[in-house]
Amino acid sequence: MPSKSPVIVALDFPNAAAALAMADQLDPTLCRAKVGKELFTAEGPALVKALTSRGFDVFLDLKFHDIPNTVAKAVAVAADMGVWMVNVHASGGRRMMEAAKASLTTFGNDAPLLIGVTVLTSTAEGELADVGLDCSIEGQVLRLATLAKDSGLDGVVCSAQEAEMLRGSQGPLFQLVTPGIRPANSAADDQRRILTPAEALKKGVDYMVIGRPITQASDPAEALRAILNEVGVG
Numbered sequence: 001m002p003s004k005s006p007v008i009v010a011l012d013f014p015n016a017a018a019a020l021a022m023a024d025q026l027d028p029t030l031c032r033a034k035v036g037k038e039l040f041t042a043e044g045p046a047l048v049k050a051l052t053s054r055g056f057d058v059f060l061d062l063k064f065h066d067i068p069n070t071v072a073k074a075v076a077v078a079a080d081m082g083v084w085m086v087n088v089h090a091s092g093g094r095r096m097m098e099a100a101k102a103s104l105t106t107f108g109n110d111a112p113l114l115i116g117v118t119v120l121t122s123t124a125e126g127e128l129a130d131v132g133l134d135c136s137i138e139g140q141v142l143r144l145a146t147l148a149k150d151s152g153l154d155g156v157v158c159s160a161q162e163a164e165m166l167r168g169s170q171g172p173l174f175q176l177v178t179p180g181i182r183p184a185n186s187a188a189d190d191q192r193r194i195l196t197p198a199e200a201l202k203k204g205v206d207y208m209v210i211g212r213p214i215t216q217a218s219d220p221a222e223a224l225r226a227i228l229n230e231v232g233v234g
């Protein structure tokens, strides 16, 4: 049965053995699973299949960013793999996102959620200037989220710090997927725009992507349970 949990556990591991050892400690009715660049580059579609056959909804987090034709084809292959969610960089632009969305038409109700990445949660205020953007992070997130919605995407990756603003501007159905979640007293690591799980849900996020606070815990299943208790789920 697909999970109704708001938690997506980031399986950031170097190989299938380590990722599946972690997955086997987690209950797929209490969380979803995210496969990112490190794990997918090492193990490919077989690893996605191993997770879906264990009952996990899989978010394939490859953040495609390329010309429209290339991204559209990659998104369709991801859909064929049976993933639940896939993403592209919203900064790839309207034509790229529209092509990605169009490539999912043939999948009908089985199409994965298509999500646009706005500004990475590791980016701090002031760092946009380094890449030539003369605006605030909130302004850039709003601009890219609006473009993603206009291009037909189902939602965006953003920080929970921007969730309230986006919930107000993009409406109740636009999916807000937020990494950069840190339970109180956890290390921020390389994340810069963080909130706790309870703060994030209060701001209206749909899904919280959580990696190290769960996967590096001495008891990952207990760390997940504590987060679900904090937000009153499960």
Ligand SMILES: O=c1ccn([C@@H]2O[C@H](COP(=O)(O)O)[C@@H](O)[C@H]2O)c(=O)[nH]1
Binding pocket: 010, 012, 036, 117, 119, 120, 121, 122, 157, 158, 179, 180, 181, 189, 191, 209, 210, 211, 212, 213
């Ligand atoms: O803006 C973004 C987009 C993606 N991520 C990914 O989420 C997880 C976060 O892991 P933690 O260990 O909880 O920091 C990781 O896989 C990133 O690639 C993100 O952090 N920010």
